[in-house]
Amino acid sequence: MKIDLTDTTSSKINAALMNARRESGSTAAGMVLTLVIVTDEGSAYDALKAANDASREHPSRILAVIKRAGRSPRARAETRLDAEILVGTDAGSGETVILRMHGELAAHAQSVVLPLLLPDAPVVVWWPDNAPLNPAQDPLGALAQRRITDAVTAESPVGQLAQRAAGYTPGDTDLAWTRITGWRSMLAAALDQRDVEITGAVVEGESYNPSVELLGLWLNNRLRVPVERVVTGGPGITAVRLHTEDGDITLDRPDGLLGTLCMPGAPDRMVALKRRDTAELIAEELRRLDPDDIYATAVRTPVDRLRERIAGVEHAGPGGTVEAHAAAEAGDAPDDAPDAPAEEGKVVEAAVAAPARVSAKLPGKAAPAKKAAPAKKAATAEKTAPRKRSGQ
Secondary structure, rough: EEEEOOOOOOOHHHHHHHEEEEEOOOOOOOOOEEEEEEEEEHHHHHHHHHHHHHHHOOOOEEEEEEOOOOHHHHHHHOOEEEEEEEEHHHHHOOOEEEEEEEEHHHHHHHHHHHHHOOOOOOEEEOOOOOOOOOHHOOOOOHHOOOOEEEEEHOHHHHHHHHHHHHHHHHHHHEHHHHHHHHHEEEEHHHHHHOOOOOOOOEEEEEOOHHHHHHHHHHHHHHOOEEEEEEOOOOOOOOEEEEEEEEEEEEEEEEOOOOOEEEEOOOOOOOEEOOOOOHHHHHHHHHHOOOOHHHHHHHOOOOHHHHHEEEEEOOOOOOOOOHHHHHHHHHOOOOOOOOHHHHHHHHHHHHHHHOOOOOOOOOOOOOOOOOOOOOOHHHHHHHHHHOOOOOOO
């Protein structure tokens, strides 16, 4: 059943929902929560489809808030609320109300949403994209017990993690964290089978993917070991390697479908590690509405704790870039630097305290290192020609 209401109010929407419920023969609501989706016209279809699929596991009232402030002064001055009500098979296992707010009403969306919330039921707000800097301080976010964002849709996905950490409030979560649930479960189960000491870890995945960063930060927090982040072509996370004295514990997933768990002294095993769609991620987040303390610890860890390198390129070393390391290997360092070892020690100490990240861009092909000349030829050359210094 579909009901269109133009230039309406919240009370008329509530009355229409009650009438639709009576006509369908169900007087009880039978819904467990209210899911508020704050989106735009471009993302509304995908977000509603994912929410409707998730409602089959969590029957809920879905309120899609679409703000249409208007481009012209006349459109911005016009205040109007249009609603589209979906009940029955068109709304999954609950009710769906699409609220289009025009003009100044778009700045006061909470006044429209508040009367439509289910009484005595939890409220969850989800921003599929364009999430506020501090979701808990947003007028709509303040109504919710749980607030869901998605860093992968931001212009700077990895930089978005710092904003999530700065504005974190108990009840906040991000779908970038939900995407690594399977990886965390598999790695925890692997370590439960073997009592070994982990000396280091490597997380491999595509660039600008916040899930890769969060997985590395989680390993750094739980294992208290240095974690290296390797940039690959994806899709998503491709491998995790845990270093032990007996060998590496490796969880490899190159195709985004099946993973291979390799452990020293044990046969390789295939594990289900498929990349999940948005509906499955939302359904997982709605299973528990209490604060996620593990996510809070991981997202608050500075990303700079991860050491990064490009796949197939030697590690940059402490405090340097890939290009600088390649130049040092080629012997291009200045000769007139008598205190180079002391200065290098200071740089290493500073880098250990605050390791610098390596640019995710692929470096240009470095010139091959020159082979050192034999001792006799080098001595003859030094007598016949003045020593050439760097920069001349």
